[in-house]
Amino acid sequence: MSEAAAGDELLSWDSRARRVVTVYVPLALFVIVLLFPFYWMTITAFKPDSEMEDYAHHSPFWISSPTLHNFNVLLFHTQFPRWMLITISVAVGTTILSIFCSVLAAYAIERLRFSGSTQVALAIYLAYLVPPTILFIPLATMVVQFGLYNSPISLILTYPTFLIPFCTWLLIGYFKSIPYELEECALIDGASRWQILRRIVLPLSVPGLISAGIFAFTLSWNEFIYALAFIQSTGNKTVPVAVLTELVTGDVYQWGALMAGALLGSVPVALFYSLFAEYYVSSLTGAVKE
Amino acid sequence: MDATTAEAAAVTWRLARRPDGWITRLFDYKPFLIGLCLAPAIGLLVVFLTYPLGLGFWLALTNSTIGQRGHFVGLANFISVLDDPVFQLSVFNTIFYTAAATVGKFGLGLWLALLLNHHLPFKSFLRAIVLLPWIVPTVLSAIVWWWMYSPQFSIISYILVNVLHLRSTYINFLGSAWPARWSLVVANTWRGIPFVAIITLAGLQTIPPSLYEAALLDGASSWQRFRFITVPLLLPILSVALTLSTLFTFSDFQLVYAITDGGPFNTTQIMATLAYQVAIPGSELGQGAAIAIAMIPFLVALTAINYFGLARRKWQQGPANE
Numbered sequence: 001m002s003e004a005a006a007g008d009e010l011l012s013w014d015s016r017a018r019r020v021v022t023v024y025v026p027l028a029l030f031v032i033v034l035l036f037p038f039y040w041m042t043i044t045a046f047k048p049d050s051e052m053e054d055y056a057h058h059s060p061f062w063i064s065s066p067t068l069h070n071f072n073v074l075l076f077h078t079q080f081p082r083w084m085l086i087t088i089s090v091a092v093g094t095t096i097l098s099i100f101c102s103v104l105a106a107y108a109i110e111r112l113r114f115s116g117s118t119q120v121a122l123a124i125y126l127a128y129l130v131p132p133t134i135l136f137i138p139l140a141t142m143v144v145q146f147g148l149y150n151s152p153i154s155l156i157l158t159y160p161t162f163l164i165p166f167c168t169w170l171l172i173g174y175f176k177s178i179p180y181e182l183e184e185c186a187l188i189d190g191a192s193r194w195q196i197l198r199r200i201v202l203p204l205s206v207p208g209l210i211s212a213g214i215f216a217f218t219l220s221w222n223e224f225i226y227a228l229a230f231i232q233s234t235g236n237k238t239v240p241v242a243v244l245t246e247l248v249t250g251d252v253y254q255w256g257a258l259m260a261g262a263l264l265g266s267v268p269v270a271l272f273y274s275l276f277a278e279y280y281v282s283s284l285t286g287a288v289k290e
Numbered sequence: 291m292d293a294t295t296a297e298a299a300a301v302t303w304r305l306a307r308r309p310d311g312w313i314t315r316l317f318d319y320k321p322f323l324i325g326l327c328l329a330p331a332i333g334l335l336v337v338f339l340t341y342p343l344g345l346g347f348w349l350a351l352t353n354s355t356i357g358q359r360g361h362f363v364g365l366a367n368f369i370s371v372l373d374d375p376v377f378q379l380s381v382f383n384t385i386f387y388t389a390a391a392t393v394g395k396f397g398l399g400l401w402l403a404l405l406l407n408h409h410l411p412f413k414s415f416l417r418a419i420v421l422l423p424w425i426v427p428t429v430l431s432a433i434v435w436w437w438m439y440s441p442q443f444s445i446i447s448y449i450l451v452n453v454l455h456l457r458s459t460y461i462n463f464l465g466s467a468w469p470a471r472w473s474l475v476v477a478n479t480w481r482g483i484p485f486v487a488i489i490t491l492a493g494l495q496t497i498p499p500s501l502y503e504a505a506l507l508d509g510a511s512s513w514q515r516f517r518f519i520t521v522p523l524l525l526p527i528l529s530v531a532l533t534l535s536t537l538f539t540f541s542d543f544q545l546v547y548a549i550t551d552g553g554p555f556n557t558t559q560i561m562a563t564l565a566y567q568v569a570i571p572g573s574e575l576g577q578g579a580a581i582a583i584a585m586i587p588f589l590v591a592l593t594a595i596n597y598f599g600l601a602r603r604k605w606q607q608g609p610a611n612e
Contacts, residue, residue, distance in 0.1 A: 022446060023405055023408050023410075025417075026401070027402075027404055027405045027406070027410075030398075030420070030483075031416070031419070031420065033480070034419075034420055034422070034423055034480065034483065034484065035419065035422065036433060037423070037434045037435065037438065037480070038422065038426075038434075040434060040437075040438060040445055041431075041434045041437075044437065046598065052443070053442070053443055055443070055448055055452070060445055060448055071575040097334075099332065101330040101334060102331060103332040104326075104328070104330060104331065105327060105328055105330070105331035105332070107327055108324050108327035108328050110558050111329075112320060112323060112327065113323050114320070114321075114324050120328065120332075124331070124335070127335050127339055128340060129537060129589070130343065131537065131538065131541030131585075131589070132541075133542075133543050133562040133565070133585070134343075134347065134539040134541065134582040134583065134585055134586060134589075135342045135343065136340035136566070136582075137342070137346060137349065137565065137569045137570075137575060137578050137579045137582055138345035138346040138349055138579065139338065139342045140569075140570065140575075141345070141349070141354070141575065142338075142342060142345070143340075157334075157338060157499060158338050159337060160334050160335075160338070161334065161339040163336045164331050164334060164335060164495065164601065165335075168331065173593045192314060192317055192318055192328070193317060193318060193323055194317055196380075206479055218425060222426075222427040222428060222429075223564075224427075224428065224429050224543065224544040224547075225544065225566070228547075228566075229566070229570055234608075239427070239430075240427045240428075240429040240430060240544075240597060240603075241429070243429070243430060243433065244429055244548055255437055255440075255443075258433055258437070259433075259434070259437065261430075261433075262431070262433050262434055264432075265427060265430045266426040266427060266430050268525040269425055269426060269427065270422065270425060270426060273421075273425045274418070277414075277418040277421075278414075280421070280425075281417065281418075281421070281488055281492075
């Protein structure tokens with residue numbers, strides 16, 4: 001640390017004041033701008049209606065008399081808890097399904113090396129580039145035909161289409177880093193392929209599995225267009241869709257309840273992320289480098 | 291080659307110990323195993339990605355509506371869509387939205403990455419919180435932006451008018467075409483900066499410091515060091531991030547849907563929101579599919595750029611490096 005700092009001092013000719021102007025001030029501005037919407041969301045969620053729309057008598061940046069009214073409305077006068085439950089089960093179900101498919105596919109592509117494995121890997125990568133916005137219309141007709149309209153199962157089946165490509169690529173990268181010799185030893189000791197995957201490859205790629213799992217969970221929590229197009233009944237909506245479509249009623253926007261909904265809908269993802277931030281960053285950068 | 295001999299050895303050795311059941315042998319039979327492993331992923335992708343893609347093309351050639359299977363009408367949907375001024379406007383809006391937001395994201399994201407690359411206190415904490423806008427569900431943060439763009443109670447207007455005294459009136463952000471478009475660009479840029487910054491930061495950290503030391507000894511200015519060391523070494527990772535980012539911005543839906551829903555009077559309608567509006571609430575599935583299909587040429591063009599970016603990267607690394 002001190003060595004690096006000394007080297008930095010030696011290399012760069014900027015004084016302390018210059019450093020403050022060129023680094024700390026812009027960085028502080030960035031942090032303020034990037035985080036302000038969250039501050040504004042949180043503070044609005046706890047504001048009583050009287051303060052929310054009266055900037056003359058109350059400074060908008062602080063709350064004089066914080067209230068839980070908005071959360072009360074949200075939790076006990078809407079179906080918010082149910083939306084939350086649906087979102088969690090969809091996210092968990094999709095994550096498990098995607099990781100299962102991706103582990104097997106990545107293992108086959110990276111370790112069972114067969115002719116055409118690079119083509120399969122490329123095809124899977126190309127699938128990642130097909131955005132949901134050009135698929136949702138035909139998928140909606142398929143969902144209706146399968147009788148899955150209004151059912152969260154339609155989401156569990158369709159979300160893997162954008163999760164499998166990403167997770168597979170991430171896991172291929174991880175499997176690559178596991179020495180092949182370990183598998184050879186196991187083969188010589190008489191282990192079957194299945195035992196190798198379960199006893200050797202998977203335990204060694206736990207960080208990769210966590211990264212892929214976090215990514216899949218967050219992406220399916222955040223997904224919007226499929227959930228909007230496939231689910232119409234109030235009780236089966238996911239949080240992002242429900243907050244937007246169910247809490248905006250008529251011309252009067254209930255900003256307090258909306259912000260409370262946005263806050264509660266973001267907290268699980270933010271919490272999850274804060275626990276595994278390093279994995280998240282590594283998965284994000286790893287997949288792009290790959 | 292080694293693997294197969296090892297496998298053969300393993301099999302003979304195991305056979306000497308105890309005879310295997312046919313299930314065990316089947317599971318050690320490589321082609322079967324490959325098929326079994328690939329089946330779930332490929333199956334799901336074919337059923338829910340490849341097939342709908344084809345179905346989308348077919349739907350675009352029919353006059354299907356919700357609840358009614360249409361019949362083949364040739365290119366009629368495409369012809370009527372191309373003539374539609376709302377569609378033309380949506381193409382313009384999508385291109386403008388993508389271009390402006392990409393410039394903003396990459397300019398500011400690159401700057402943020404360079405700032406975060408300094409020796410800072412709480413570096414990993416800073417890096418973690420900076421990524422928040424990208425983690426939080428887009429629709430939920432879009433709702434916050436919507437509230438911040440409110441004509442009467444906008445906190446941005448409040449800061450400009452009552453705190454900084456830069457203006458005398460509140461801004462009607464979403465009331466007319468250009469302010470609404472720029473408002474969307476700002477919200478999208480805000481969300482995209484962390485993605486660019488974190489990826490660029492990862493790229494920056496792989497550049498060996500010795501290069502900068504050598505350049506410094508040769509008397510390079512800080513701009514020259516940036517221009518001739520940082521930029522060329524970041525280019526491969528930037529080109530991938532750039533194309534992914536443009537691809538997803540071009541096909542964006544949620545941010546626009548949540549903040550303006552294409553309004554006022556379709557002036558911020560982008561192709562994805564128009565396709566949704568025509569297909570689902572408007573129930574014209576064929577027309578909607580045609581609009582969605584019309585996005586594909588643009589997406590292919592962007593992917594081609596990605597491909598050349600990757601090809602260039604391979605060329606830089608040399609053929610030996612996979």
